[in-house]
Amino acid sequence: xxxxxxxxxxxxxxxxxxxxxxxxxxxxxxxxxxxxxxxxxxxxxxxxxxxxxxxxxxxxxxxxxxxxxxxxxxxxxxxxxxxxxxxxxxxxxxxxxxxxxxxxxxxxxxxxxxxxxxxxxxxxxxxxxxxxxxxxxxxxxxxxxxxxxxxxxxxxxxxxxxxxxxxxxxxxxxxxxxxxxxxxxxxxxxxxxxxxxxxxxxxxxxxxxxxxxxxxxxxxxxxxxxxxxxxxxxxxxxxxxxxxxxxxxxxxxxxxxxxxxxxxxxxxxxxxxxxxxxxxxxxxxxxxxxxxxxxxxxxxxxxxxxxxxxxxxxxxxxxxxxxxxxxxxxxxxxxxxxxxxxxxxxxxxxxxxxxxxxxxxxxxxxxxxxxxxxxxxxxxxxxxxxxxxxxxxxxxxxxxxxxxxxxxxxxxxxxxxxxxxxxxxxxxxxxxxxxxxxxxxxxxxxxxxxxxxxxxxxxxxxxxxxxxxxxxxxxxxxxxxxxxxxxxxxxxxxxxxxxxxxxxxxxxxxxxxxxxxxxxxxxxxxxxxxxxxxxxxxxxxxxxxxxxxxxxxxxxxxxxxxxxxxxxxxxxxxxxxxxxxxxxxxxxxxxxxxxxxxxxxxxxxxxxxxxxxxxxxxxxxxxxxxxxxxxxxxxxx
RNA sequence: GCCAAUUUAGCUCAGUGGUAGAGCAGCUCACUCGUAAUGAGCAGGUCGCCGGUUCAAGUCCGGCAAUUGGCUCCA
Numbered sequence: 001x002x003x004x005x006x007x008x009x010x011x012x013x014x015x016x017x018x019x020x021x022x023x024x025x026x027x028x029x030x031x032x033x034x035x036x037x038x039x040x041x042x043x044x045x046x047x048x049x050x051x052x053x054x055x056x057x058x059x060x061x062x063x064x065x066x067x068x069x070x071x072x073x074x075x076x077x078x079x080x081x082x083x084x085x086x087x088x089x090x091x092x093x094x095x096x097x098x099x100x101x102x103x104x105x106x107x108x109x110x111x112x113x114x115x116x117x118x119x120x121x122x123x124x125x126x127x128x129x130x131x132x133x134x135x136x137x138x139x140x141x142x143x144x145x146x147x148x149x150x151x152x153x154x155x156x157x158x159x160x161x162x163x164x165x166x167x168x169x170x171x172x173x174x175x176x177x178x179x180x181x182x183x184x185x186x187x188x189x190x191x192x193x194x195x196x197x198x199x200x201x202x203x204x205x206x207x208x209x210x211x212x213x214x215x216x217x218x219x220x221x222x223x224x225x226x227x228x229x230x231x232x233x234x235x236x237x238x239x240x241x242x243x244x245x246x247x248x249x250x251x252x253x254x255x256x257x258x259x260x261x262x263x264x265x266x267x268x269x270x271x272x273x274x275x276x277x278x279x280x281x282x283x284x285x286x287x288x289x290x291x292x293x294x295x296x297x298x299x300x301x302x303x304x305x306x307x308x309x310x311x312x313x314x315x316x317x318x319x320x321x322x323x324x325x326x327x328x329x330x331x332x333x334x335x336x337x338x339x340x341x342x343x344x345x346x347x348x349x350x351x352x353x354x355x356x357x358x359x360x361x362x363x364x365x366x367x368x369x370x371x372x373x374x375x376x377x378x379x380x381x382x383x384x385x386x387x388x389x390x391x392x393x394x395x396x397x398x399x400x401x402x403x404x405x406x407x408x409x410x411x412x413x414x415x416x417x418x419x420x421x422x423x424x425x426x427x428x429x430x431x432x433x434x435x436x437x438x439x440x441x442x443x444x445x446x447x448x449x450x451x452x453x454x455x456x457x458x459x460x461x462x463x464x465x466x467x468x469x470x471x472x473x474x475x476x477x478x479x480x481x482x483x484x485x486x487x488x489x490x491x492x493x494x495x496x497x498x499x500x501x502x503x504x505x506x507x508x509x510x511x512x513x514x515x516x517x518x519x520x521x522x523x524x525x526x527x528x529x530x531x532x533x534x535x536x537x538x539x540x541x542x543x544x545x546x547x548x549x550x551x552x553x554x555x556x557x558x559x560x561x562x563x564x565x566x567x568x569x570x571x572x573x574x575x576x577x578x579x580x581x582x583x584x585x586x587x588x589x590x591x592x593x594x595x596x597x598x599x600x601x602x603x604x605x606x607x608x609x610x611x612x613x614x615x616x617x618x619x620x621x622x623x624x625x626x627x628x629x630x631x632x633x634x635x636x637x
Numbered sequence: 638g639c640c641a642a643u644u645u646a647g648c649u650c651a652g653u654g655g656u657a658g659a660g661c662a663g664c665u666c667a668c669u670c671g672u673a674a675u676g677a678g679c680a681g682g683u684c685g686c687c688g689g690u691u692c693a694a695g696u697c698c699g700g701c702a703a704u705u706g707g708c709u710c711c712a
Contacts, residue, residue, distance in 0.1 A: 096705090102707095113642055115706090133660055141654090201707030202640025209709045213640055216707070248648080257703050313712060333712060367638055367710070368703090376711095463712055487712090514712090551669050578669075586673035600671055608673075 004055040010078040020045035020187070025059050028413045029475040033223075034058050035066045035191070036184045043069070043184040045137055061223055072094035073135065073186045074195050074221040075103045080177035081124035083216075086111060090154045092205055092214050099478065100220030104203050105154065106212070115216055118197040121217075125195045132190030133175035139182060145169045145180060156205065156214075162323075168573050188628075194228040220601035243529035244373040250534055250542070250592065252525075253374060262371040262378035264522055268544035273572065274521055277528075278359055280411070280636065281383055281517065284303065284404055290357040290385060295337035297361060301327035304496055307336045308431060312464065318365050318378075334360035335514060338386045339496045342510075347500040353389035353397055354512060359521070360384045374526035375481055388498065394511050398447045398486065405471060405484045405517040411636070414473055414531055416483070416561035420444055420452050421461030421468040431464050432491040440488040440511075441467045465491035476530040481525065483519040488512075536614060538594045538634035545631075546588040547574040550581045557604045561597065564624070570631060589614060594634075597627070 003022060003578055004010050013022065019037030023030045023046065037044050038057040038608060043065060044050070063607040075094035079102075082089050086107055094103030107113060113121075140148075142165055145607035147350040149157040153576035157180050161169070172181045174189055186192065196219060222228040228485065235598075238243070247253045252270030259265060273570055282292070301320050304310035309332060310317065317408055331337065338356045347354065362379045370376050387396050409416050422441050423430050444467055448455050462468060471484035489512040492498070499507045518524040545565065562574045573593065575584045580599065588596040596612040608621045611630075622630070 112641080116642090143683095149669085182668045199706055204639080207709070213708075215640075218707080255704090260702065284672070309712060314643085316711065335712085352680055362712095364711080367707085368642090369638065370710075371703095372705085465712080482711095548672085550671055580668095580670050580675065581672060582670090583674050584672085589673055596672075598672060612672060 001050070002053045002055075003050070006057050007054075013050075016049040016051060018057065019056070022050075022056060026058075028061070030058060033060045034208065035060055035186050036069045037441055038065065039317050040067055044186050044468060047134075061211050068096040069184050070192065070223070071101040071185060072184075072218065073189075074192045075101040075124050076135070076172065076174060076177065076179055076181070076185065077123065077189055077192050077195065077221075077570055078105055078197070078219060079105075079179060080128055080175055081121050081176055085121060085124055087114075088153075090156055092156045092333075094179075095161070100198065100218060102203075102215040102216050102218045102250075102483065104205070104216045104437065106214050113200055113217065115200055118200070118217070122195060122197050125192075125197075126217070128175060129189050129192055129195070130186050130221050131175060134188045135185035136169045136173045137185070138173065140169050140171050145171065146421050149180070153453045160217070163339070191223065192221050194217060194225055194503045196228055196232070212534055225347070235389060235477070238476040238478075241533045242373075243375075243475075243526040244359070246529050246534040247374070252529065253543070255373075260378070261368065262366060262376070263376055263574075264374055264379070270525070272542040273528075273536065273540055274525060277521065277524070278383070281408065283637075284407060285355075285357050285385070287354070288400060288404060289353075290355040293341055293356050293358050295341075295358060295360060296365075297331060298328045301329050303336045303340075304329055304332070305494060307339075308464070308495060309333065309336070311328065314635060316366065318363050329364040332364050333361075333362055334382060334384045335386055335512075336494065336496070338384075339492060339498060339512075342386075342388050342498055343496060347388070347510075349390060349500055349508075349531055350504050352500060353387050354510075355385060355387045356381075357385035365553055374522040375455060375475065375479075377520075377522050380523070382516045383518040383521060384516050387515070388493075388500075388510040389513070390500070391504075391511060394488070394513070395447060397487070397513055399451065401486050401513060401515040401517075402447065402451060402469065405486065408484065408517040409471065412528060412531065413572060414527070416471045416473050418448070418455040419458045419461065419470045420448060420455050421458045421463075421470050423462045423467065424460035426460070429460075429464060430462065432494070433467070436490040437467065440490060444469060444488060450583065463487055463489075464599065470538060471629060473527050475527060481523055481527060483524055484517045485515065487514040489514060495629055535592050536594070538631065539596050539636045541592070541595045542571065543573045544571045545573075545591045545595040545597055546584075546585040546591075547572060547597045547599065548581060548588065549576065551597065552578075553601065554599045554604050557599055561599070561609070562626075565631075568628070568631075588612075595631075 001013055002010050002013050004015050011196055020031060023034040035048055036059040036206055037046055038059060039050055039054045059069060061067060061070065072095065075096065079091055079094060082105060088108040090106040092104035095101065141254055142161065146158065160180060170182060171178055172183060172185055188347050198218045198220060201216045202213045204213050205211040206260055220231065222231065250269055251267045252273065254265045256265060283482055299311060313332060317332045318330045320329050341356055342354060359381050361379060363379045387397050423437055465577065466489040469486040470482050472480050472482050474480055477607060480637065492512055493509045498510055501509055502508045547558050549555055549560055558574055562572050565572045585596055592614060594614045598610040603621065609627055610621050611627060612618050
């Protein structure tokens with residue numbers, strides 16, 4: 001048979017050769033490192049025979065598919081260890097994930113696993129690695145498979161099998177452990193040299209909160225020791241960037257149980273950072289014809305009945321407040337308020353687009369287990385705006401809001417992925433006319449294409465009133481969060497009976513764009529803190545420069561410089577304590593202040609400053625004019 | 638909300654049933670100093686909250702709360 005390699009070369013192999021044979025024909029090293037083989041786009045075990053001509057690709061650790069095979073095999077390895085240590089354990093599913101794997105297990109009555117038990121399981125896994133058992137694939141009839149798991153009493157596998165009646169069923173066995181599994185697996189457990197179990201969590205069977213909660217164990221594994229060590233180091237580094245930790249160290253924000261979980265308090269330093277970002281966006285919006293408005297924190301419940309948010313989202317709102325027989329809601333979103341502003345006077349097509357912007361604080365009842373630092377909170381401020389425009393203007397307006405969103409992310413150098421969030425087939429989830437939806441989705445995708453955005457489509461991710469473009473970023477430990485969003489809405493204009501008079505003197509419905517480049521100030525700040533690891537650029541830093549006199553003789557010069565920089569609008573901290581200069585420098589560095597201005601006898605006499613850049617070190621002496629120029633160049637206008 | 642863990646001084650953390658500890662921060666004193674932490678002293682606690690077991694509880698048991706890692710949900 002002919003085997004076609006990725007580079008296009010064709011080689012003749014005997015019928016029923018295996019992936020291993022093919023790898024060996026190239027080199028022994030490759031055969032040793034190979035984890036699997038892609039045969040005509042289907043992943044095969046290396047030991048599986050190939051029975052006809054095929055295009056192949058050998059997978060190693062350097063391929064993502066190779067890593068998936070490696071981690072999925074490690075999930076089986078862990079399962080074998082669990083079965084040895086906890087006889088009677090039942091298994092749900094155990095897939096590989098982006099970084100590692102997990103297995104959901106149902107432990108025998110009365111047995112619980114916590115992180116403290118992980119080392120023992122890990123130890124057992126290492127023993128099984130040494131045993132170097134082959135992963136053996138076996139095709140089996142559905143009936144035999146059912147019989148096997150009935151005998152074992154594993155109702156989860158039986159349920160999975162119910163869904164596989166029409167498919168080919170395969171079992172994999174390594175050592176004493178047999179699992180229902182599609183594959184693919186590494187040749188033997190000996191390859192899975194450096195496993196590491198990471199955490200334990202509860203996970204509902206099949207993701208359904210009405211069903212039993214299983215124990216999920218997360219882990220990862222590497223072929224080489226230094227890779228595992230590097231992984232552990234990276235995790236430790238990431239923990240140091242955690243915004244909750246840096247937020248405390250730099251006194252940016254706090255959360256007080258006395259005020260309430262998920263209701264963050266902005267401390268003076270954090271307020272500076274947040275206001276600086278708000279002013280940055282405010283300026284950009286003024287340049288683009290936005291008008292800023294302010295609306296109250298609560299609104300009549302009737303407003304949210306009209307919008308359709310209540311009772312649809314009643315579960316995730318704070319309960320209504322009753323006053324004078326009227327019910328009010330802490331506002332879960334700003335849009336209905338803005339719609340009232342639009343509707344407050346007759347609008348002409350000549351007035352459109354109307355762009356109403358507000359840093360509007362909203363309150364949502366998030367489940368207690370979901371709260372997380374600044375990332376997931378119950379009270380947060382959206383950099384919200386609603387653009388009311390004609391159908392003809394829609395395209396340009398979408399373009400402009402994408403552009404302002406990109407401006408935000410590029411200013412901070414953040415990596416974002418872009419998702420077009422469209423509707424799925426479940427019509428109940430959405431409001432409004434299907435044809436309008438299709439038009440809006442097409443409009444969004446066309447603009448995205450036109451602007452050359454790299455995106456993926458998320459079916460079923462749309463809001464109930466329309467499709468969205470969502471901008472998604474990762475935090476320090478790799479979790480994904482949605483930040484900016486752009487949403488097209490044909491439903492609310494209808495519900496609120498919004499109108500404008502057209503050139504034809506007839507009434508028309510505007511279309512609304514909801515947009516928030518930062519998304520939520522709280523969440524954006526959480527990501528920004530981790531992005532910079534607290535080392536904010538000069539224009540954002542809560543304290544921009546410290547002035548550090550070497551001895552008391554320079555205190556007067558220090559005060560003079562303080563007044564000078566403060567009058568120029570810079571945020572200055574002057575350290576007149578009776579401490580050694582190295583101590584003052586150390587503390588300035590720890591507070592991540594971008595510049596330390598050191599002044600001693602020499603600087604005072606020559607009316608200069610010695611400049612130390614945070615994270616860089618001493619960059620030499622400068623005249624007052626020079627340092628002013630440096631600072632001016634670091635500000636964003 | 639569910640599963641698991643955690644909660645001790647302002648911060649980071651020791652403390653496995655017998656008189657609550659350390660480092661840093663704070664305060665006082667001395668040192669007047671050239672680019673990442675000068676030294677000495679002092680002060681600081683309802684051991685998350687409520688209840689139980691015990692001669693005795695920070696420690697064991699139960700409940701509650703908050704936080705953390707996940708699950709579910711997310712306009």
